[in-house]
Amino acid sequence: MITGTLIAVALILGYVLTVLCSLAATFALTSASPKFVSRDFKITAGYKRVQTLIWLPCVTAGAFVTCAIAQTNHPLMAAALLAIVLMGVLWFNTQEAQQRGIAHQMLMSVVTLAGAAAGYSLAVFAFKIPGWL
Numbered sequence: 001m002i003t004g005t006l007i008a009v010a011l012i013l014g015y016v017l018t019v020l021c022s023l024a025a026t027f028a029l030t031s032a033s034p035k036f037v038s039r040d041f042k043i044t045a046g047y048k049r050v051q052t053l054i055w056l057p058c059v060t061a062g063a064f065v066t067c068a069i070a071q072t073n074h075p076l077m078a079a080a081l082l083a084i085v086l087m088g089v090l091w092f093n094t095q096e097a098q099q100r101g102i103a104h105q106m107l108m109s110v111v112t113l114a115g116a117a118a119g120y121s122l123a124v125f126a127f128k129i130p131g132w133l
Helices: 002-032 045-070 075-092 094-100 102-127
Strands: none
Touching (some): 002 045, 045 102, 075 102, 094 102
């Protein structure tokens, strides 16, 4: 029971951190250069690439926090669950998915997995928690 609760709290905090970091970066970029972000109510290709680069450290930070909170209670599973939740939100947000396009959606999914793996690796090395590395 405690393990499940701890993993749930870790997932919630990791998700919130990931989304807040991404939102802050998006708002900052949009404020600094609105024409770079969209033209004729469509997201520009350059912004999509920058958004992907921004997403990687956001997911890494979220996965790090998730694993750090979960620590001895299955950190790999916690990082994997965070990646699944993030990709689920990414794919089920249909309006944004249409604007991004399928290729960018797939790239964002790969970046999500890479960020979750990086966050897990950092947590394992930083906290020396038991893991597969």
